[in-house]
Amino acid sequence: xxxxxxxxxxxxxxxxxxxxxxxxxxxxxxxxxxxxxxxxxxxxxxxxxxxxxxxxxxxxxxxxxxxxxxxxxxxxxxxxxxxxxxxxxxxxxxxxxxxxxxxxxxxxxxxxxxxxx
Amino acid sequence: xxxxxxxxxxxxxxxxxxxxxxxxxxxxxxxxxxxxxxxxxxxxxxxxxxxxxxxxxxxxxxxxxxxxxxxxxxxxxxxxxxxxxxxxxxxxxxxxxxxxxxxxxxxx
Numbered sequence: 047x048x049x050x051x052x053x054x055x056x057x058x059x060x061x062x063x064x065x066x067x068x069x070x071x072x073x074x075x076x077x078x079x080x081x082x083x084x085x086x087x088x089x090x091x092x093x094x095x096x097x098x099x100x101x102x103x104x105x106x107x108x109x110x111x112x113x114x115x116x117x118x119x120x121x122x123x124x125x126x127x128x129x130x131x132x133x134x135x136x137x138x139x140x141x142x143x144x145x146x147x148x149x150x151x152x153x154x155x156x157x158x159x160x161x162x163x
Numbered sequence: 164x165x166x167x168x169x170x171x172x173x174x175x176x177x178x179x180x181x182x183x184x185x186x187x188x189x190x191x192x193x194x195x196x197x198x199x200x201x202x203x204x205x206x207x208x209x210x211x212x213x214x215x216x217x218x219x220x221x222x223x224x225x226x227x228x229x230x231x232x233x234x235x236x237x238x239x240x241x242x243x244x245x246x247x248x249x250x251x252x253x254x255x256x257x258x259x260x261x262x263x264x265x266x267x268x269x270x271x
Contacts, residue, residue, distance in 0.1 A: 091258060096257075136207075
């Protein structure tokens with residue numbers, strides 16, 4: 047079974063529609079992240095959460111919102127989708143920082159390909 | 164200036180070639196440097212990481228960091244068609260910063 051799952055895997059929607067992308071993990075990690083990936087721009091951080099009560103904006107949070115429903119679930123919403131939000135979206139998780147160090151391996155889900163027409 | 168810069172490629176090589184993938188970064192405080200590999204239609208997976216300057220070897224893969232020049236490298240020896248993927252360098256603290264990724268194509 048996959049440790050980090052994302053639903054849906056593919057979605058086509060129209061401008062102005064509200065869209066929710068969901069992420070679930072069975073790794074028991076406290077930290078969860080949402081990224082978008084665009085050709086030539088790489089992975090960019092949208093939001094991240096270090097525990098259920100902690101939500102932080104990333105590099106490109108405008109037009110997005112998130113909800114951390116439980117340790118294992120982190121959802122990303124596009125309140126009113128626009129075409130330039132067409133991208134590949136990834137959820138990731140990580141454990142606490144290694145004691146005394148700052149290594150932060152992140153484990154990624156399979157991605158959601160979102161197209162906004 | 165981006166915190167991490169990486170040539171997007173694509174880089175095409177014949178099977179058996181030595182591949183060199185490179186990144187530069189701007190924040191001298193970064194200590195951990197990672198290489199993620201992403202196959203088509205998959206999420207990135209950690210390939211290897213290094214701490215501070217120096218080399219780390221894992222089979223055909225060698226990661227190298229030169230903190231004096233803020234340069235990160237990944238070398239692949241005896242490249243195989245199965246190495247065809249996008250390779251992303253990453254560094255940071257609690258939040259990672261990724262390079263744009265270099266697409267590698269290894270032809271039989």
